[in-house]
Amino acid sequence: MGSVANCNPAPRAAAEFKNIKYQSLSGVADNLQSLDIYAPALSNPCSGVPVIIWVHGGGWMIGDKLNLNSKAEFYRSLGYILVSVNYRLSPDVRVDPSLSESRIKFPDHPNDVGAAVAWVHKNISGYGGNPSARQVLIYRNAFGDSTDVRNLASPKNHVSKESPAFQFARRGDMARKDILSAFSASLQTLGVVTSTIEASALTHEEVNASIGAAGDTVMTPYVRDFMTRVCFPN
Structure with a gap:
């Protein structure tokens, strides 16, 4: 999309950019290391608008970046860019009670989210967003809890x-x-x-x-x- 230095200031219609990979981990499905961007109509894409990073809940086991309900249009109506993030999911112990040491587990999930946030700071200006830390807001839903990681997390x-x-x-x-x-x-x-x-x-x-x-x-x-x-x- 380009950087602020070479961006096109011409007005841009509202747009969606789907399934953008923020990291490339071997053996991990692309969907679980990707994000979607919902950009509002921008009169000057070079000005940089605030960015909302939405991290879905689901106890680290279920959920998807597409589960936004009305959020994309809500945030875009305020003139903000919404970024919805996927991350690796742990096995649902209700379906698969095995506790293999090789399974996806904490802190894999927040590490993925951290990689997504880093990608946003590096690249969001090309989509009309402001990468400044003061202009990026993270919203997260519930992730569940477990005794062994409670204090760390x-x-x-x-x-x-x-x-x-x-x-x-x-x-x-x-x-x-x-x-x-x-x-x-x-x-x-x-x-x-x-x-x-x-x-x-x-x-x-x-x-x-x-x-x-x-x-x-x-x-x-x-x-x-x-x-x-x-x-x-x-």
């Missing part, structure tokens, strides 16, 4: 005063809500901006599906406000 062990702003959806039982509240408080103590959406009325799946859905009043307005006011203020 837990976000609380990877935050500092340099961490970006966080937005949470608060739902589930009180124990879950208390954990989220404590994590949010620890971020605020470091001076990190946080925003919490009260989503008790929604199921786990509905939290994800509601973002960008027509008529949604629980998630979408607050996600939009967080992005336009905190992440990408004019």
Whole structure:
């Protein structure tokens, strides 16, 4: 697509770029190491618009970058580029209970996502996006949990005063809500901006599906406000 230095400033219609490989691991299906880009109509592709990286959930075992519901049009309506990422998946233990050491397992999944993020920073300007760290926002859905990786993977062990702003959806039982509240408080103590959406009325799946859905009043307005006011203020 080219770089900012040689990009074409002519207006560009909304476009989709599918199945772009962000890495080339031997023996791994192309689909599991690829991403899709949904770009809005751009009056000047060289100006660089904010970028949303969407990482699907599914407990590291299921899910796909195509499971976007209404998100592509929602983010494009705000003038943002949406990048939806696939990554290697672990065997579904509900179907295959074997625990072979050669199986895909943590940290393979976040390593793939990290490679995708690096690809975006290096290449997204050619699609009209701004690669600056302050102009790239990562949204992730649920990934599940397991005792052996909890401490290593837990976000609380990877935050500092340099961490970006966080937005949470608060739902589930009180124990879950208390954990989220404590994590949010620890971020605020470091001076990190946080925003919490009260989503008790929604199921786990509905939290994800509601973002960008027509008529949604629980998630979408607050996600939009967080992005336009905190992440990408004019």
